Amino acid sequence: MTNSAGKLTARNKIAGGNRMELLLFRLNGRQLYGINVFKVKEIIPCPRLTNLPHHTPEVRGVAHVRDGTISVVDLGMAIRQPAMQKPETHFVIVTEYNRRTQGFLVREVDRIVNIDWEEVHPPPSGSGKDSFLTAITQLDNQLIEIIDVEKIIASVDPFAQTVSSEILTDEIKQIAPQFHILLVDDSTVARHQVEKNLSETGVKFTSLTNGRQALEFLQNMAAEGKKVNDEFLMIISDIEMPEMDGYTLTKHIKQDPKLTNLTVLLHSSLSGIFNESMVKKVGANYFLAKYDADELAKVVIHEIKAAAGLKRG
Template sequence: MAGLLETVDSRTQLAGKNRLELLLFRFGDKQLYGINVFKVREILKCPAMSRLPGSHPVVCGVANVRGKSISIIDLAQATGLRALRDHENAFVIITEYNGRTQGFLVSEVEHIVNLNWDGIHPPPRSSGRHSYLTAVTNVNGALVEIIDVEKVLNEISPVSEQLSDGVLNAEVRQQASLFKVLIVDDSSVARRQVSRCLQAVGVQVLTCNDGRQALSVLNEMLADGKQPSRELLMMISDIEMPEMDGYTLTAEIRSNHRMSGLHIVLHTSLSGAFNEAMVNKVGADEFLAKFRPDELASLVTTRIQQFALDTPFNYSCACAK
């Protein structure tokens, strides 16, 4: 228990400071790729795998890792590159996304670097809308590409975006169109998922690709004499984003008394023991794991019902534009 608490404490030191630790790896050539250390559970030599009939082409097989069956994904092949053939000398990075554990097959694992999120940038527009990159950075003069793992996993095992019967309250549904929600996420897949869910609820949706862009939108509201807490029902933000992460975005908002009342939900694929400590540290209102459409829709509808109690004015006019 002491070791866990020490790990939580050391990791939370990054919260609100716009920093991350990146594990670097390769697919057999000179190009470096990166993955947030928060997502990594273990790194091991490629174990023996059993191929399952009917599995997705990029799933190499299933391996038994510490008594648990884990799917091993050829991350190179999944992103449109040549499949890795030399499994014997390859490594597997065991990761956890959205509460699901899987392994990514890579040819080499380099080292961990500690970076500032403002040194992580969106991929160049020339990479195209179908690119598997979510960000790029530079480490010791070498370009590092950060893969949109959420896109990869969604293509292998799509998450249902359908809301269950009874989730939407008819009365709230009628009021929902009067409200706006700001969505902040660097993953195009995640933005679409959240947007479709909220559009099903009936609220108006604004989207930003990273924390710095979102903070700019909020500051523009202030410049126009508007209070973000009255213009927006809430902000739903990812944590891992280039330029400015969700922790730092939350801390910036809380430090400005003119926007500090904005309701903030951190919506992330980060899992494990660190989330509650991180969310509490930066002052977010709620944490929600990706992607659970019923829980997300319920959270928004509950907030609509509570909005009149949270604001000293006529909420029915609050977000109407």
């Protein structure tokens, strides 16, 4: 077995078992923070940074890494902490989110841990809408705060995509309101972006925040005698979510005779061959890497046309 094939197999076992690998690091104090290892390309000593004019203060500069140039974001500043002093003495976590590569400046990297998603929980309700946490967990009696990187990227380098007008035909606009989509995503920023694009297509949607909540919602609906496949056109689910990830949610859906016909699109900032393998393993119908509004709309429209008996383009 090659080294890359071995890593892929190991990752399949982790994700398929409702587990994640979390990279732990510190910023200004002793608090431990975490992000999913699957999004980390490498960890390097902070390289020489070149200042960018007219950019947000959180971006400490750009650096030449491998064969390209990346922006380096002071992760402490991004979550409303003081700027880290002497960045040249710290580390940069090079990541790939939403089809973009960026670096995050951190004071020190601690370790990688393997955690069950059931041990990962939404942040406390009192943390407020401005919180940059997407989840929390505990390890060795210490609180670990998992950062909503998508929210940070959106605050530092905002992007707002709309569905192209040529995709939204009059025919689709007329029939779309008949259909209902279940959306599952724990990131407020990501969820609102999908909601915005679904609204543009005209479909109705119900939004939930994690896989366990979604599975219980669907199972309760089926227990009431409703045909879930008639109630929902499809489900669009994130992969990384507290308590139950999108892979495990999909596996439960496809193994339940009352839910198995529900079309599932896994929509994640994770990307690459690893996800292609996992999509096949758990039985999802589609996988899309975040974020392209037109790609998402095309899948939704494809399913609308199929359900309405229209010719699919």
